[in-house]
Amino acid sequence: MPADASTPRFITEPGLPAPSGPYSPGVGFERLVFISGQGAADPATGRMVSDDVAEQTEQVLRNVQAILEASGSSLRHVLRCGVYLTDIGEFSKMNAVYERMFDGHRPARTTVQVAALPAPGLRVEIDAIAYLP
Template identity: 60%
Template sequence: MRGTSHDAKDAVGGEPRHRRAPMTTSRHQPVTAQGLPKPVGPYSPGMKLDSLLFVSGQAATDPATGKQAEGIEAQTEQVLRNLERILVAGGSSLQHVLRCGVFVTDMADFPRMNAVYERLFAGHRPARTTVQVAALPQTGLLVEIDCIAYVP
C-alpha cells in the first residue's frame, strides 16, 4: 500500500523517514518567569523556537500568595496574568498571541470566562478553541489556558 512503508521517501528531503536525523534542540529555549509556581509535571512553562513562543497551560495560582484564585472570573484573570508573565519573559505579550486553547470544567462558565478574556486581550482576537474537560490537574481549578505567540 502506498505511503505506509517505513522506508517511504520523504517528498522534501528524499531520505527515508526513519533514517532522518532527529530535530536538534539548539534553537529551542525553555522560558520560565520569576515567581510562578513550578510546573506540576515534567514540562517547561514556555518553549521558544525562533520567533515563536509556545506557553503551556497555566493555572490560577497567584504567585504573590501561592493560593489559587476562586471563581471563574478571578481564575481566568489570574491564568491570563500568569500566561502574560511567561510571554513577557520570552520577549512577547498578550497582544502577540496567535492562538489560545481554553479548557473549562463547566461550559456554563463560558460567558463569564469569555468576558474576562475579552477585557484582558483588549481588542486583540487570537484564534481560539474552548473545550469542556472532565477535570484539570489542580483541585478546584475551573479554567486553564495555553497559547502560541510570536516574538517581535
C-alpha cells in the same frame, strides 16, 4: 531573537508560575513562543486565587502574560489560545474576562469542556502560542 534561534529556549525564571509537573512554563523556538496550560495559582503564594471562574480566568491570563513577557512577547502577540473549562456553562464569565484582557486583540481560539483539570478546584486552564515582535 537569540544568536542561535534554531535552539529551543526554555522559559523558566524566578517569579513565574511554577509548573505542576516535569515541563516548562513556556518554550521559545525561532520567533514562536509556546505557553503550557496555565492554572489560576498566584505565583507569589502558590495558592488558587478563588473558586470563581472569572477571577480564575484573570489570574490564568496574568500567568500567561508573565511568561510571554519573560520571553519578550505579550498578549498582543498571541496567535492562538486553547481554553479548557470544567463547566461550559461558565463560558460567558470566562469570555468577558478574556475579552477585556486581550483588549481588542482576537487570536484564534478553541474552547472546550473537560472532565477535570489537574489542580483541585481549578475551573479554567489556558495555553497559548505567540510570536516575538
